[in-house]
Every structure is written in C-alpha cells, then in structure tokens.
Amino acid sequence: MKRTIISIFTIGVLGLFFNSCTKGLLDQEPTTELGAAAFWQTEEDATTALMGAYSEVRPIFDRDYHFSGHGEFVKVYNTGAAPIRISVNNPSNYGGGANALYQACYGAINHTNYVIENIEKIMLPQAENEEKVSQLEALIGEAKLLRGMLYFRLIALWGDVPYFGKIINDNSEVESLSRLPIAQVKDSILADFTYAYETLPEKASQVGRAAQPAALAFRGKVQLYWASWNNFGWPELTTFTPSATEANEAYAAAAKDFKKVIEDYGLQLFRGGEPGEWGEMGEAEVLPNYYYMFIPSTGNANEDGEMIMVFTHGGTGTGQSDEYMRVFTGRSVEGSQNQVNPRYEIADRYQSTITGEFMEPLIPMNPSEPNARTAPNSALNPESYRNRDYRMKSSILWDYEKIMGLASLKETGFVPFIYKTWSQEITIDGEKYTTFNDGSTNRSGYDFRKFVRNYPGQNRSSGDYNWPVMRLADVYLMYAEATNEINGPQTDAIELVNKVRHRGNLPPLKADKTADKDSFFKAIEQERIVELLAEGHRAFDIRRWRAIERVFSPPYGDGRWFVDTHGAKRERYFFNASERTYERCYIYRIPESERERNPNLTQNEPWK
Structure with missing residues (x-):
C-alpha cells in the first residue's frame, strides 16, 4: 500500500x-x-x-x-x-x-x-x-x-x-x-x-489495506461501545436513553464478532505472544518482544496477524513519513522533541513476574538524599524495577536504563537516561557515557522507549511505521469485557487475558482475580492500561465506563496531583472542579x- x-x-x-x-x-x-x-x-x-x-x-x-x-x-x-x-x-x-x-x-x-x-x-x-x-x-x-x-x-x-x-x-x-x-x-x-x-477478502493483498477481520473487529467495537453507553449511561447526551436490554444485546453481538476474529482467521499475537528476553538491567542490546512490535524494522511485516488494521507511512523521501520518534523521545535520538511522556503513575501498574501481583508502590526520592539510589522501592533505585512485567522494559525508560543514541542517521552509542541530567558526562561501571537529553520537557522522571527506533538510517521525521488502529490483543481484551458483562468470567475469556499477560512474562491470573464480574473487570482494565499504553484507548475507555470521577477525583474534591520520581508535584487536575467540568x-x-x-x-x- x-x-x-x-x-x-x-x-x-x-x-x-x-x-x-x-x-x-x-x-x-x-x-x-x-x-x-x-x-x-x-x-x-x-x-x-x-x-x-x-x-x-x-x-x-x-x-x-x-x-x-x-x-x-x-x-x-x-x-x-x-x-x-x-x-x-x-x-x-x-x-x-x-x-x-x-x-x-x-x-x-x-x-x-x-x-x-x-x-x-x-x-x-x-x-x-x-x-x-x-x-x-x-x-x-x-x-x-x-x-x-x-x-x-x-x-x-x-x-x-x-x-x-x-x-x-x-x-x-x-x-x-x-x-x-x-x-x-x-x-x-x-x-x-x-x-x-x-x-x-479474508486477508488483505497489501499491508495497510483492510480485510474481513478488520471489518468484524470494528463492528464488534461499535457494539461494545453502544453496550457501554447503554450500560453506564451517557447523561450529557440528552437525546439518549439508556436501555439495559440494548446493552445486553450489544454486548452479545460484540462478543460474537470478536470470537469470529479470534477463531476464524488464524491470527496470532506478535511472535506467538512469547515474552522474549528482558536482557540485562540497564542495558538495551536485547529487549522483550513487545518492544519489537512497535518499530518498523521488526513490527511492520505483521506476519502473525497481530496488527489487524494499520495506517501505513512511506518513510524517507515520501512526504508521508511518521513522526513517532520525534514525539516519543528526546534530543539524544536524532534531535527529537519529547512531546509525549509516560507519567510517574504508570510505573506502579507493571506487576511482578514472580507473583503476578502489584508490587510495593515506588517511593519518589530527591537524588540529593544519600540513599536515593539504593533505598528499597525508591523510584531512583534501578533495582526497584527488577522482575516486573516485560512490557515495562519495552515501553519506558527509568534512571540508568539505556537507549540507542542516533544522530545524522548514524548510531552514537547507548545513552543512559537519568532524569534532569541533560547530556551530562557520567561513568557507569568504569565506562564513560553522556546522559540522555530529553529536551527539558519531561515532567515525570520517565521517558518512552515504545515507538522509538533503535537503529540508524532514518531521521526523526522519516519513519515508515504502521500505526495500529486495531490489534489482536485489543480484540482479546474487548471479547473478555463483553462476555464478562453478560455472564461474568468465562473460561475462554480468562485464557485470552492470560495470553496477553504472558507477553509480559506474567503468571496467569489468580483465582481471586476471576472470582466474580467486578474482579475480572478490574483485571481486564489493568491489562488494557499496560498493553495499550499511549495508543489512544484509555480516554475512550474511561469515558464509556463513566470512570473519570473514579480515576481522578469526585466533583468539588481535591483533584489529583501528578508527581515525578524526585517527589515534586508537577500538575494537578480536577481540583474543586464542578460537575460541568x-x-x-x-x-x-x-x-x-x-x-x-x-x-x-x-x-x-x-x-x-
């Protein structure tokens, strides 16, 4: 295409x-x-x-x-x-x-x-x-x-x-x-x-063109949203009257379409849904498989069928290139502009690969504190990030994680990310480095690795990545949501959620996470947060679930502060906000x- x-x-x-x-x-x-x-x-x-x-x-x-x-x-x-x-x-x-x-x-x-x-x-x-x-x-x-x-x-x-x-x-x-x-x-x-x-056709003739699975997946998604609006209500749309009957019918229709997508076309998660290798802490020569799904050199071919529908970009010299590297990383990678950052709060959502549960919350610490780099659970201690969901290593950078530096279409060597250091000379294990320059816009203490190319030959605005508008993992999670709303946790839905978790090298959900409808919904929401990070889904999810107040703050409440890894309060939203907001x-x-x-x-x- x-x-x-x-x-x-x-x-x-x-x-x-x-x-x-x-x-x-x-x-x-x-x-x-x-x-x-x-x-x-x-x-x-x-x-x-x-x-x-x-x-x-x-x-x-x-x-x-x-x-x-x-x-x-x-x-x-x-x-x-x-x-x-x-x-x-x-x-x-x-x-x-x-x-x-x-x-x-x-x-x-x-x-x-x-x-x-x-x-x-x-x-x-x-x-x-x-x-x-x-x-x-x-x-x-x-x-x-x-x-x-x-x-x-x-x-x-x-x-x-x-x-x-x-x-x-x-x-x-x-x-x-x-x-x-x-x-x-x-x-x-x-x-x-x-x-x-x-x-x-059942399979498109070219990457980027639609085929039957895309049509079915989008039909299912429309019905899932229609079910959500009828289930949770949409009072701001004054012409709309919710109906529990319509909600149940739409959930069932959505599940039927998603099931056909899952079962009828031989589609598989990228690299079979296997987690791959974490590699070494603080190194980036080897990264988990999830990372490679989101860079053009390894993710565009889509041979497994994970990318059910994408919008293509032409790459260098076409006038149709992507800008993702420019947006998702900083100056040390082809002079990029760091216009999108993971917030501090995402780090705690990555669960333990040992227990499958959430870990002890990270503790923001000022780097001037003598034990900031070594204290247990310190957000500045690299060891605090060990044994976590492999999608974390694939998606974000924390202090002392490295990323390949790129300039003038060439590799410049691995660059360690250390929040607020900006091209500072540093020695790690006896080797000299220049730290990552994120352009000073970072407000969280983390930066993105997801969507950032780790190889030379293309500048910040000359990518040929295929942006996913429908992925198989999303279909798995939407199917689980739809069936859960009708009948509670179902065996096939639990298995699909566990397949998504497996790519993070996480163990299957424990029994208490699938014991009832509410518990399983929380598990599905958790997977949507980490699996679909920065792909544009979260805002639509919390709106159709009427969860803005749950996520941020009730009306006229204290709102929600967002902090960084150093403990600084950076932004506050919904403080004393009215219902109208x-x-x-x-x-x-x-x-x-x-x-x-x-x-x-x-x-x-x-x-x-």
Missing part, C-alpha cells in the same frame, strides 16, 4: 479531483465534471482513488496518542507533528479543542462517498461479470469501512452528529443538515462494517464555527 500511495502523490492524480476547503465543513469535490468522467473508467482508477481516501483518513487516526493525554498515564504536549490538532492535551479540559478533527472527519467522509458512488458507476456496465463485480464491491467495502470508522469517531466524541451517505458538492447542502440521533448513525456504521465484512469531558462541543454556518446544528448541553 505504501508504494501505491506514494505513486498517487507523485503523479498528482488526486489533485485533479479533490481539494481542501478550509472554509467549510467539507473537503469538496471540484466541479471538474469532464476530468472526473475521464478518470473513472477502470478498476485501476478506482483503486487509485481509494488509496487517496486511505491517505486522507490516516492522519485522523495515526496521532491517536493525543487521546492518551486525556487519561492519567501519559503526558502529551500540543505537538507540532500532528497535522490535525486536538488543541487541548490535559485530562480536565479537552472537549472543546477538537474543531479541526470534526471538520477533517467530514471532509474524509465526503471523500469516501465520492469513491463509493463512482465505483458503483463503474460497476454498472460490469453487471454480468461476476468476478469484476466482486472486485469492485471489495473496493467499495474498503471505502465503507473507512467511512464507518470516521462516523464511529464522530459519535464517540460528539454523540448525535449530521449524517450523509452521498457526495455533497457545496456548503449549501451542508447548511441544511441536522444532527441525526446517535442510534440511527450507529445503525449506518454497522451497515457499512457489515458490507465490508461481506465483500472484503466533568460533563464537558464526557462529550465534546459542536464547533461554533459550524453552528454559525448551519443554524440547524444544536449544541450539546454541557456547552450551552
């Missing part, structure tokens, strides 16, 4: 038919009827246009780490690397900062509609050629899957939204649209995913700019 997208932009075909209208809701189709008619002749033309749709949809999802900044385990700054901004990146004030995302979703929807309608026109003369019709239907299936993903993102954030399933050529048509009830939009999304499931985190504001253009658009209650 990467080569196909690159060729599209090289020859400029889509520039003839799609432009960007920044003044309105849509990226409109220009009125170049003659040119469009000349283009839409063959299946190759249809594929070319579909690749353009993938390219337009990609930046709406491939910066989903921004949403992690609305949870409690990841700090996200307003990153310049994001082409579509979510302009607020803190846990207590973000529902009004996504106007660009709203507009981008609708522009991309119009693009998918354009692809669908024109492929349907190509298909008409081919009605008697079953093979050709099947091929064209599969292309429509991909476009409908993309459209379903876009509408799913819209309803998950804004609730009721305008819906259109055809090309809209000018803003006068947009200005007549009202918000459609979420249930109707949900049904249209499910219809798109069902069409995709029925027409797509929480309500605005549960549902986003319809952009006022769109409401000014379209008086039919009502506003969500918390934003009136």
Whole structure:
C-alpha cells in the first residue's frame, strides 16, 4: 500500500479531483465534471482513488496518542507533528479543542462517498461479470469501512452528529443538515462494517489495506461501545436513553464478532505472544518482544496477524513519513522533541513476574538524599524495577536504563537516561557515557522507549511505521469485557487475558482475580492500561465506563496531583472542579464555527 500511495502523490492524480476547503465543513469535490468522467473508467482508477481516501483518513487516526493525554498515564504536549490538532492535551479540559478533527472527519467522509458512488458507476456496465463485480464491491467495502470508522469517531466524541451517505458538492447542502440521533448513525456504521465484512477478502493483498477481520473487529467495537453507553449511561447526551436490554444485546453481538476474529482467521499475537528476553538491567542490546512490535524494522511485516488494521507511512523521501520518534523521545535520538511522556503513575501498574501481583508502590526520592539510589522501592533505585512485567522494559525508560543514541542517521552509542541530567558526562561501571537529553520537557522522571527506533538510517521525521488502529490483543481484551458483562468470567475469556499477560512474562491470573464480574473487570482494565499504553484507548475507555470521577477525583474534591520520581508535584487536575467540568469531558462541543454556518446544528448541553 505504501508504494501505491506514494505513486498517487507523485503523479498528482488526486489533485485533479479533490481539494481542501478550509472554509467549510467539507473537503469538496471540484466541479471538474469532464476530468472526473475521464478518470473513472477502470478498476485501476478506482483503486487509485481509494488509496487517496486511505491517505486522507490516516492522519485522523495515526496521532491517536493525543487521546492518551486525556487519561492519567501519559503526558502529551500540543505537538507540532500532528497535522490535525486536538488543541487541548490535559485530562480536565479537552472537549472543546477538537474543531479541526470534526471538520477533517467530514471532509474524509465526503471523500469516501465520492469513491463509493463512482465505483458503483463503474460497476454498472460490469453487471454480468461476476468476478469484476466482486472486485469492485471489495473496493467499495474498503471505502465503507473507512467511512464507518470516521462516523464511529464522530459519535464517540460528539454523540448525535449530521449524517450523509452521498457526495455533497457545496456548503449549501451542508447548511441544511441536522444532527441525526446517535442510534440511527450507529445503525449506518454497522451497515457499512457489515458490507465490508461481506465483500472484503479474508486477508488483505497489501499491508495497510483492510480485510474481513478488520471489518468484524470494528463492528464488534461499535457494539461494545453502544453496550457501554447503554450500560453506564451517557447523561450529557440528552437525546439518549439508556436501555439495559440494548446493552445486553450489544454486548452479545460484540462478543460474537470478536470470537469470529479470534477463531476464524488464524491470527496470532506478535511472535506467538512469547515474552522474549528482558536482557540485562540497564542495558538495551536485547529487549522483550513487545518492544519489537512497535518499530518498523521488526513490527511492520505483521506476519502473525497481530496488527489487524494499520495506517501505513512511506518513510524517507515520501512526504508521508511518521513522526513517532520525534514525539516519543528526546534530543539524544536524532534531535527529537519529547512531546509525549509516560507519567510517574504508570510505573506502579507493571506487576511482578514472580507473583503476578502489584508490587510495593515506588517511593519518589530527591537524588540529593544519600540513599536515593539504593533505598528499597525508591523510584531512583534501578533495582526497584527488577522482575516486573516485560512490557515495562519495552515501553519506558527509568534512571540508568539505556537507549540507542542516533544522530545524522548514524548510531552514537547507548545513552543512559537519568532524569534532569541533560547530556551530562557520567561513568557507569568504569565506562564513560553522556546522559540522555530529553529536551527539558519531561515532567515525570520517565521517558518512552515504545515507538522509538533503535537503529540508524532514518531521521526523526522519516519513519515508515504502521500505526495500529486495531490489534489482536485489543480484540482479546474487548471479547473478555463483553462476555464478562453478560455472564461474568468465562473460561475462554480468562485464557485470552492470560495470553496477553504472558507477553509480559506474567503468571496467569489468580483465582481471586476471576472470582466474580467486578474482579475480572478490574483485571481486564489493568491489562488494557499496560498493553495499550499511549495508543489512544484509555480516554475512550474511561469515558464509556463513566470512570473519570473514579480515576481522578469526585466533583468539588481535591483533584489529583501528578508527581515525578524526585517527589515534586508537577500538575494537578480536577481540583474543586464542578460537575460541568466533568460533563464537558464526557462529550465534546459542536464547533461554533459550524453552528454559525448551519443554524440547524444544536449544541450539546454541557456547552450551552
């Protein structure tokens, strides 16, 4: 798929038919009827246009780490690397900062509609050629899957939204649209995913293109969210009435789809779900398998099928490269900018590989204290991190952990991370090093290893990583959640959660963790936290579970402080916050700019 997208932009075909209208809701189709008619002749033309749709949809999802900044385990700054901004990146004030995302979703929807309608026109003369019709239907299936993903993102954030399933050529048509009830939009999304499931191949022809498992997984995910909203309620969406009956039906439908994904396609966790090797404390020549799933050199091939659906990036010289290294690490790695940090609080979520339980909480200590580097459970003592979930070593850096330094496309040797030292000369075990320079933005005492390439040849903005929008491990955990809500802990669901745990070299869940529905839910939530760290899921989870107050603080409470490994209080959220503050985190504001253009658009209650 990467080569196909690159060729599209090289020859400029889509520039003839799609432009960007920044003044309105849509990226409109220009009125170049003659040119469009000349283009839409063959299946190759249809594929070319579909690749353009993938390219337009990609930046709406491939910066989903921004949403992690609305949870409690990841700090996200307003990153310049994001082409579509979510302009607020803190846990207590973000529902009004996504106007660009709203507009981008609708522009991309119009693009998918354009692809669908024109492929349907190509298909008409081919009605008697079953093979050709099947091929064209599969292309429509991909476009409908993309459209379903876009509408799913819209309803998950804004609730009721305008819906259109055809090309809209000018803003006068947009200005007549009202918000459609979420249930109707949900049904249209499910219809798109069902069409995709029925027409797509079992396995995609190229990495980055959708196939049946993706359609089923997304259909299941929509139904899981619908079940959650009906189960836990969504009072901020005043047009929505929860139903326990609908919740149970949706949980069952979600579980059915997830089960097919798990059982029918031969998909396996990356490297068989084996943990690999931890390596040596403080060294990085060898890292656990989980790490290698998130770098291009080893994770992109996706031969096991863990990455059910990804958005690809073109790499050096394509104009379509990823920016993940720039975002997830610091100056010592190709001058990166360290715009995303793990918070201090994530470290305690990594459990013991010996007991499978949480370990004694880490203790923040000032490095000037004489025993800070040796005290038991000190956050500055490297030994405090021994015998923990292998995903910790794969995901974050703590004091005296090393990462490969890179500059000018070359290796510069391993660099030890020591919080607040910034390129300081240091001797470790008789060998001289220069410490990691995180650019002084770090506020936790940890840095990311996840998503950071450990090999030379690409600069900070020239990656070719495939960003996961659906992973098999996520499907395992969603299946466990859905079945647990219906019938409590089930044997197959427990086995799947234990498979996810095994990649961290953790023992199976103990009996008390699967004794009842609530206990198993907590175990599932724990696995989602560490397994999906910084992939954008946490904020959606705590919103659909109505858990913001549980995670942070009740209204008018003390809020929640976030500290660093040195014991400094860095940030506080939800201090003395009103109910309205929480309500605005549960549902986003319809952009006022769109409401000014379209008086039919009502506003969500918390934003009136």
